[in-house]
Amino acid sequence: MFESELTVLSLLGIFIIFSMGQNIMLGYARLPMMGFMALTAAGAYTSAILTAWYGFSFWLALPISALLGTLFGFSISWLCVRTKEDYLVIVSIGINYLVVAILTHAPYFGRMFGVVGVPPPSILGVPLKHISQFAALVWVITAVLIFLEVKLEKSPLGLALRAVGDNEATAESLGVNSLKTKVLTFMIGSAYGGVGGSLFAHFLRSVHPRYFTFEGSIEVFIMPLFGGLGTTVGSIVGALFLAALPEFLRWAYETRFVIYGILIVLLSIFQPMGLFGTDSYLTRKLTPLSAPLMARIKVLRGKLSNK
Amino acid sequence: MTLEQQIANAIAISGLYVMFAVGFMLIYSVLRIIHIAHGSVIVVGAYSNYFLFLLTRNFVISALISMLIAGAAGALIEELVYRPVILRWGTGLFTLVASIGVHTFVDESFLVIVGAVHKGYPEAINTITLNIFGTEIILIHLITVALSLVSTLSLYTFLMKTRSGLALRAVAQDLELAAVRGINPRKTALMAMIIGSVFAGLAGTLLSLRYNWVYPAIGDEPIIISFAAVILGGMGSITGAVLASFILGFTETFAFAFLPVPFTRTALGFIAVIVTLLIRPQGLFGRKK
Numbered sequence: 117m118f119e120s121e122l123t124v125l126s127l128l129g130i131f132i133i134f135s136m137g138q139n140i141m142l143g144y145a146r147l148p149m150m151g152f153m154a155l156t157a158a159g160a161y162t163s164a165i166l167t168a169w170y171g172f173s174f175w176l177a178l179p180i181s182a183l184l185g186t187l188f189g190f191s192i193s194w195l196c197v198r199t200k201e202d203y204l205v206i207v208s209i210g211i212n213y214l215v216v217a218i219l220t221h222a223p224y225f226g227r228m229f230g231v232v233g234v235p236p237p238s239i240l241g242v243p244l245k246h247i248s249q250f251a252a253l254v255w256v257i258t259a260v261l262i263f264l265e266v267k268l269e270k271s272p273l274g275l276a277l278r279a280v281g282d283n284e285a286t287a288e289s290l291g292v293n294s295l296k297t298k299v300l301t302f303m304i305g306s307a308y309g310g311v312g313g314s315l316f317a318h319f320l321r322s323v324h325p326r327y328f329t330f331e332g333s334i335e336v337f338i339m340p341l342f343g344g345l346g347t348t349v350g351s352i353v354g355a356l357f358l359a360a361l362p363e364f365l366r367w368a369y370e371t372r373f374v375i376y377g378i379l380i381v382l383l384s385i386f387q388p389m390g391l392f393g394t395d396s397y398l399t400r401k402l403t404p405l406s407a408p409l410m411a412r413i414k415v416l417r418g419k420l421s422n423k
Numbered sequence: 424m425t426l427e428q429q430i431a432n433a434i435a436i437s438g439l440y441v442m443f444a445v446g447f448m449l450i451y452s453v454l455r456i457i458h459i460a461h462g463s464v465i466v467v468g469a470y471s472n473y474f475l476f477l478l479t480r481n482f483v484i485s486a487l488i489s490m491l492i493a494g495a496a497g498a499l500i501e502e503l504v505y506r507p508v509i510l511r512w513g514t515g516l517f518t519l520v521a522s523i524g525v526h527t528f529v530d531e532s533f534l535v536i537v538g539a540v541h542k543g544y545p546e547a548i549n550t551i552t553l554n555i556f557g558t559e560i561i562l563i564h565l566i567t568v569a570l571s572l573v574s575t576l577s578l579y580t581f582l583m584k585t586r587s588g589l590a591l592r593a594v595a596q597d598l599e600l601a602a603v604r605g606i607n608p609r610k611t612a613l614m615a616m617i618i619g620s621v622f623a624g625l626a627g628t629l630l631s632l633r634y635n636w637v638y639p640a641i642g643d644e645p646i647i648i649s650f651a652a653v654i655l656g657g658m659g660s661i662t663g664a665v666l667a668s669f670i671l672g673f674t675e676t677f678a679f680a681f682l683p684v685p686f687t688r689t690a691l692g693f694i695a696v697i698v699t700l701l702i703r704p705q706g707l708f709g710r711k712k
Contacts, residue, residue, distance in 0.1 A: 148516055195697065203700060205457055205519065206650050210693030213647070217690035334523060341520055370535045377528025384521035385507045 122247045128359050129254035130315050135339035135355035136265050136348065137308025142337070143346035144274065145301040146281035148205050149196065151212030152336045155306045157219060157328035158188040159313025164231040164323040174237030178314050185310020186303045193302035197295060212330045219325040230324035237318050254315055261308065265348045268304070277301055278346065338380060344392035344399070353392055427558045429680055435564030437672025438571040439629060443645045444652035444664040445575055446622030452595040452659035453615035455514045459522040460500055461649065462642030463529035464620045468493040468627025470533060473637045476544060486628045493624020494617045500525055501616040506609070533639040541636040549635045567629045574625065578618065579661050591615055595659045644689060651692040655699050657706025666707065671695060 134152060141149045159181040166172040166180060192211055196204050219225045226232075236243045237253060244250050268274045279287035280294045288294050317323045339358050344350020358376075365372035387396050443465070450458045471489035479485055508521045551562040582588035593601040594611045602608050626645065631637045652671055656663025671692050678691055699706065 142516075146516070148519065195701070198704075201515070202455075202457060203654065203704070206654050206696060207700065209647065209650075210696055213689045213693050334527075338520070338523065370531070373531035374528060374535060377524050377526070377531055380524030380527060381504055381521055382524075384517050384524060385504070385511065388508070388512050388517040388520070 119247055122251045124360070124363055126247065126251040126254045126319055128356060129251070129258040130312055130319060131336075131339070131355040131359040132258050132352050133261055133308055133312035133315070134336045135343070135351040136261060137305045137312060138336050139340035139346065139348070139351035140265070140268070140277070140308065141301055141305040143340050143351065144277040144281055145298055146201075147196070147298060147301060148201060148337075149208045149302075149305070150205050150337050151208035151210075151215075151330070151333050152305075152309060153328040153330070153333040154192075154208075154212045154215040155185055155189055155309030156313035156316060157215050157323075157325075158306075159185040159310030160317040160323045160328070161219065161225060161231065161313075162310070163314035164234045164317040165225075167235055167318075168231055168233045174235075174314075174318060178311065181314035182307050182310040185313065186307045189302045189306020189309070190299065193299045196302065197298040209330060209333075212328075212333050216325050216329055219328070225325075228325060230322055230326075231317075232322040234317055234321045234323070236321070250319065254319070257311065257315065261311065262348060262352065265351075269348055273297075273300065281346070341388075341390055342380075342383060344390035344394075344396060346389075346394065347392060350390050350392045354390065357391075425558070429676055431558055431560055431564065433673045433676035434669075435561070435567055435633075436676060437669040438564075438568035439626065439633065440648055440652060440668035440672050441571045441575055441665050442567075442622055442626035442629065443649035444656070444668045445578060445661060446619035446626065447646070447649035448653045448656070448659070448661070448664045449578070449591070449615050449622075450619040451653055453591055454501075454505065454509075454518075454612050455598075456505060456518045456522060457650070458619075459519070459646060460525035460529065461619070461623055462646030463526050464493050464496050464500075464623040465627035465630065465642035465645050466530060466533055466639060467496045468624030469631035469637045469641050470537065470627075471624070472628040472631060473542060473544065482548070482632075486625065489628050490621045490624040493627065494621040497616040497620025497623070498613060500620075501613050505612075505616075530639050530642070537639070539639060541638045543635050544632070547635045549633055563629070563632050567633065570625065570629065574622065575661065575665060578622075582661070587614060592659075647689045648692055651689075651696045654696050654706060657708040660706070660708040663706055663708030 134156065137155070138149070138152050141147045162181040162184045163174075163177045166177040167174060172180075196207055196211075219230075220228050236245055236250065238244060239253075244253060276287070276292045276297050277300075279290065279292055280297045284294050287297075316327070320327070335358065339354040340346075340351040341354065342358055343352065343354025343356075361376065362372055365375065383390070387393070389396050391398050393399065443461075447458060447461050450456065450461065468489050471492040472485045475485035475488050476482060504521050504525055505518060508518050549561060549563050552559050553562055553565065554560075582592055590601070590606045590611050591614065593604070593606055594608055594615075598608055601611075627642065630641060630645065648668075648671060652664055652667040655670065656665070656667035674695060675691055
């Protein structure tokens, strides 16, 4: 029952992870990384190879994927961070193409056949065979990652990231090491990519170079921009909206991507910070509405902490 | 294939890359926009040529009109999309996003209207060959090289000898100073977009003739190649863009002929770009800022 809905739901969770990872790089530190799928591929292939070929369990493969994703992000960050903004775009596109080329041609990665036979993740020896169980797993992990990103948003590191994104020179003058911060941004974003990629591999039960092309990267690149740049809510909304849009526009069949293109153009003209970004129309309208509620929450919190 | 033929092939593909790169370079250095939709203008050029050829059965007329259509498409993109974004939010991330939007819109529209099938010209002219000094040369390759030589040289003369060209170069160097000296940045940007798009239209036409097909994603590879060539050659330098196109064309042809691994041309281009950025971040002919 509800299998197609649950499939979409799991995919949405995975896309939210991608979108948040992209948001950390693009939204906070304003690094236009356009090859997010390369980072995802690192996590997905690690997970797929470890579980399908070496019999690792999902719970061991997931942190290893995150770690390898982070390492991959670190190793490309020194190339990406040194260059100017425009050059970062081309370098990251290039890395995406190179990764896909390597995955397609290297014998170890199964060439164009990819890695197949990824087993379903299991909890306490019970494999999660049904999609509903998998969807639940995805959403638990997504919830943890959302929590972490909200924490990051408020933490000193998050503030440093934003400062560097807003104005690098000013951030430097206030004692923020911008190079180090940018590299850290890359690593955190890549960790999200690695976790998301690992889930992606288990969701599809196989990995294939075709899943990690530049077109997918563009889609992920647009997500946080659409929902609201530099906010966790925005990246979630963007992922939900853009990943679910094709499902809602089924009736429009092929035209839906035309609509998608028009939406992006309109957005960049009228609301470039996204639907729920800083100073967007919706944020301005919603903030006064939610103000009493937020005040209430503040009071409650104060009471709780006083006790 | 003999070495001479490989060299002839390399020159032919480089000629095509020059056309991609020069148009993109002009737009990039004047507007400072990563004009991803340049690929879409190439698609517009290729399809216009295809349909106009079906109508007129004359390659000269269809190529000329498709160049005009591509120029108009460039002007439309600038006036309807880039200008509002620049006026409101300035160049940078948001113009890049707008460009991605235009690219998606145009390519998907073509996909909907004409379908994803590769369409060939009714009369394939990419099989006509000439025999020059014992080397088989395909006619369309020769035409491509000749046209790219002529058009690039005329653009170079235009930039160097006329007042409008001077304005373009001034804006490319420093927008604010140019505006202070009374150059209208808006007019200059429109001019750069039109010239660059006309180049893209001609390139799309030649690309479709070279492989004797048109399809909606025909502009995806060229945009990557032209971006790579511009980074490789350095911002705002025609010589650099031309030389970089030749480097890319020759590397690709010889790697394909002699390397045991088949590597996609875009991947090879990117290895060149990354190596260049490591050794000489401003590009081969770029000035240090």
